[in-house]
Amino acid sequence: MANACSNLTPMNLLPLMRDVDITCDKPCYDGRMAKNLLNYPCSLNSSSGFMAERFVKPPVNLVVKFPCSIRVKAIIVNNTSGSFTSDSFEILSYSLSNNMEPSKHPVYKRIGKCYNVKPGEIIFINHRYRTVGEICSTEGQSFPLASHDRTLLNNARHVMIRITHTLNGGLPVISCLQIIGSPHSKEFFKSLTPLPSKTETVNPAVESPPVVSAPRVNIPMKRRE
Template identity: 25%
Template sequence: MINFCCSALNPTVVCSTVSTDGYEVTNLVSSDAEEAQKGFLAYNAIRPPVSITIHFICSVNVSHVILWPQVGYQKSTGFEIYANSAPKSKPQIYEKAAFGYLDDDETGIIFYRTVYYDQYTRSIKHLKSFAQRAIFGSTCSSLNNTRSLQIKIIKTNSSVPALAKVEVWGKPSKSCDTAVQRNIFKLWTTRIPKKESVSCGNSESQLQTVSGAEFEIPENFLDSVTCTIMTLPFILPCGKFVDQSTLDRHEQHEAMWGRAPSDPFTGRMFSENNRPIPATALKACIDKFLIDHSERPELAYVPRTVGRKQKSNIHEVSCSTVPLTDIKPTTSVGCPTENKKVTCVAVSSDVSHLRHKRQRHGSEDIAKTEVHDVESHEEKINWSLNCALESTLAGLPTYTRFSNHTAVEQCAACSGDNMLFKLPCKHFLCRKCLVSKKESKDFSCTLCKASFQSGDLLRYHV
């Protein structure tokens, strides 16, 4: 049996309606693991029925169709299957092959043909809590020589139409050439296996197998719409949790149709007493979870408002006991004292080299400072604090650069001050000089020769 929705067999899929951004219908047959995991979500204003048509690489004798209907908290509960076995030269006529509905405790649905029952039962042993609908009688013939299959979503669980994953199992029909069948089996056997196992069940969707180990993300950390980890969680009036980015995207879509912001689940308009509230306690739990598992590859690209748990580049601080006489005056804090054993902190070379230049410059400045004879105790304290402050500031890097250039509020050409215009180089030109420069096509400053354009001029008001 072959899954003809596998991306290696190049199926194509189209939908009868628009989809939510990032949840296009092409995700159902995408070769990208991240896109395939998202699934399909119709636009939030769309209601059933919604038709999804899959075109195969060749004619297929369909054995069974497996549907995963849930994306996050969005779930479809009613489906109809239509098949088209007409050649390409004739109009596409779809015949109804099966239909079925899901209960609340069922996570998926399987439509199978009774003629392939033995092969079907061996291939679905891992699928539990799936609804099974058999296809009997003459309707089975419509699934022979199928060139395209149409899946129609006819009912949802008070949500938008959703479909997480589709698998259409079968064999190439006997009408296909032998070379075509051989090529299809070759593509199927040489397909690239997925590195991560993606399960679309409700409880199993949070487990991802990476390097043989299971990593579980708590379900309450996931957005109710996009099923991704929330960065800034909000609780809606209906009780669902969504991220701020989901709310912003929903408001943009509503604004496109001229509607006010509303609850994505109930459609109720927001008001002063009925609006989303930041879930601060949940955000604290999510931040702690991201910090504790920051080394996990699954969370490498998750947006976050907190840092990552990393080891500091600063070596451990070591303590040593040295005489006070060995300490230079630039590093002493407080009034002069007698020679005593004191404990000082030795900072590692990784940190000290950042301050080497500024500290040396600051020590020279402090060394030049004349120490006046002070008599009162208050003056001694003030002198001591000044020395400590200067020595501390001298060892810190500066990020401020002061310019020696002072703008003169007069024309650089005629030294006039009537109707001045400021140039990008901070010099000034009057209107008369600007007109003359425009006539001579000399767009440069008279003093610094810096070029400018007419749009760079700024009228200067005294």
């Protein structure tokens, strides 16, 4: 039987899920921690996103942990921050059914990779994910997400972004990260972050202008003869 949530339109899950977490196995530089990547829309300026400490060299592992399993459609990475560029990546996944607790020592398996890419946007796409909409970009560099073990893409609980090389020996950086997909369980909806209310804030110190009603006009009905 098909999963009830499998036909949902894919979305960027990072800003939507209240209990999503991201960790890094290396120290960050001056507040440029991995958790900055959970913010979206993200800024591409030199003071945002993730940057490793100045003595850190690749590999650097950033692990996104979801509160339930997800189906991964695409992973979009902007690999440049200021004068630094991370030019080689591996994408790994740890799969798990929703009714199981994650292991303290999860085993990650590779689902994507790229080497010596240009500065800018990198898109890893799961072409087996069938939806009405498509992930399109006119400038992004595209690479496949694939594995013989389909649970790594259809039941992903953790997604690891591994920086394996940087341009000219610079600092490992990521200025923006999106993980596009859909929940594999209805439990996802319990972890959604509520959208902000559209109700306008009224300042009681400012008086509202008086409401002037339009004069009523009585239009006589023409009597039928």
